[in-house]
Amino acid sequence: MEISKYPRQVVAFAGGVGGAKLVDGLARVLPAGALTVIVNTGDDFRYMGLAVCPDLDTVMYTLAGLAHPINGWGLADDTRQMVGMLQHYGEAGWFGLGDKDLATNLLRTQLLAQGQPLGEVTAWLCGRLGIGARLLPATDDAVATMVETDSHGLLPFQDYFVRHRWQPVVRKLHYQGAGQARPSPGLLDALNEADLLIFCPSNPVLSIAPILAVPAIAAAVEGRRVPLLAVSPVVAGAALKGPTVKIMTELGYDPSVAGIANHYGQLIDGFVVDTQDADVQITQPKLVAPIILDTTARRVALANHLLAWAAEGIS
């Protein structure tokens, strides 16, 4: 499977911080209108009555140049006055919603309450922030990643991740609602029109899998006629961010670079590993490139590497 031209339409699959960084590079390199980002919605939840979409917002804030420079999620120069007052009321305040971030969540909650689907709400928010790339939630329907734990039973993802600081041992993941969910409008067309698909360096089981758990998305990805590249979310045996290694180990996956390549198996046409992992043995075509994306220059460089590799036919 190869293409002999530079990709003109690219679809990237992304979770939160790690995925957002590569998406940032792609958005800077590709012309306007050439990039569609399918974002995980399995982490979405209601908090204080607000519709919170952590991954959509991380990607959106990153593309708008508003993301917190250290955390990667949330907004730069945000504060937590609301959460502090919640605690004054004796309420948990376990989810650190920033005050500026509340504007996004209030607008989204209100538009959803007026009957707009999540995809339209996301497009509206992105438009107001001047974002050129198209962000699509995997689905407008409710999908919830539920974490089955040894010690605390079945936890909604943010409960597990934030309230319990991803400490309980994970036994199984459930993508509730995914089996009945439909791809968000425009998503299948974007997949059909793409020259190149990319799995961003996001957690395979927490970010990419909930998207592919929507049957029509999985079918479109499996039936595609264009290359699908994946970027490793692990460098030298350690996750770039978050609990990837811990959770994959507990679930019985091999969380090494080779293990993740093996996990994606024949679904992908090429795997990008960091220069630190240049010698790793995998079955797919391999591209070695710096994949630690802590600067704009590195994000742009990796985006260019990926597009060039696709243009050269991936081998």
Add this chain to the structure above:
Amino acid sequence: MEISKYPRQVVAFAGGVGGAKLVDGLARVLPAGALTVIVNTGDDFRYMGLAVCPDLDTVMYTLAGLAHPINGWGLADDTRQMVGMLQHYGEAGWFGLGDKDLATNLLRTQLLAQGQPLGEVTAWLCGRLGIGARLLPATDDAVATMVETDSHGLLPFQDYFVRHRWQPVVRKLHYQGAGQARPSPGLLDALNEADLLIFCPSNPVLSIAPILAVPAIAAAVEGRRVPLLAVSPVVAGAALKGPTVKIMTELGYDPSVAGIANHYGQLIDGFVVDTQDADVQITQPKLVAPIILDTTARRVALANHLLAWAAEGIS
């Protein structure tokens, strides 16, 4: 109509900042459990999907010792990060909801959405803030003060007051929904058990009238067997706060101290005027006392004056 003992159960009728200051004095003077405050809900509205109750919150924050020391409304040391981000999205952000204040509004909105009536929600919030006085919304039902203007048609109160900075000329006020509204649970009992009723120095037409527009409250006040005292919201011809003089003038009322005493007429049993207005001629028994309540000492002093006047039989 007189009582020969010190009041043991007091019910105060209050709007926002002016009323809250006297309530603060009463709460400091009366023993725990002796004070019920009936608060105007005509200014309540939905903003960004949130249930905002300006007067309830002003009284609540004042009693909790959390009110903004200069404004009188809102919380001390609050910020406006959320509103700033709303403006970044290109949204009006005309209502200056503080970030800390959002905690109150989010909690209230969520509890209301779960089916709790406003009175219970208010009791819960007050309990969490350690407030000993009982705050009752005039009604759990929806009442909306609508301002009929010359230039902008019919405006919801906050639209008129905040967005239009109370500049349009007022032709008429409507207390929408009041005619069908029921007093909040416990309110009629509180009125029946009280030894003394007090109209705080709040706007007669914007704060007190919407409460009395609930028919069962008006009937209970008119049929009472105990004294009702009112404190002038005007000193030396100027309102202590806000648009009282402007709006009353436009509505055809005489907004002087004497005019307001005349407006209350036989409904009240005594009227408290400031020392600056000692010579004013009114038909009711008159108490002259300092009623500018900018310090705790003055609030306590006026509360003591009122209770002593009631105990002495009002003359």
